[in-house]
Amino acid sequence: MGAAMLCGVAGIEHVTLDNSAAYLKSWISALRGDSRLIVTASSAAQKAADLILGTQVEYTQGNEVKAS
Template identity: 60%
Template sequence: MPPIEDFDTPEDYYATKFHELAHSTGHKSRLDRDLQEIAAFGDECYSKEELVAELTAAMMCGIAGIDGSTLDQSAAYLDSWIKQLEDDPRLIVNAAAQAQRAADYMQGITY
């Protein structure tokens, strides 16, 4: 992560940090998402993981009380993955479920 001073606002810093932390929850020793299958930028597995990470970041911003100013950034980022969402309408539901598990994990909530 770049230092907080490199971001326009502290909210942008934390939104990005939550996104990157969300990726870490997918490790085999944590929530065991299929990260080892990620082959290249833009492939299907990569796209799904990015969707999970960005949804998790948006959830964590809400939990942390970070105002909605970061939502425009999240929406723009998610818009870049719209093709995958159009091809698989279930993708957003599955990604949201994984994002909820990641947000819970980041908060120390386990089942």
């Protein structure tokens, strides 16, 4: 998910869309077994993308507060 987010920011989403879709499809069985997994995985992917992009984000008690 993080790779898909970063590709979107970089403007190369159309090139990697099929690969990203295939990777996410592999998660379907895991997601069916754990309804909270998508939230946890998405949050971790967003934090990783923010770190890679150098975005300053402060996370407090599950809420996201953007800093400059």
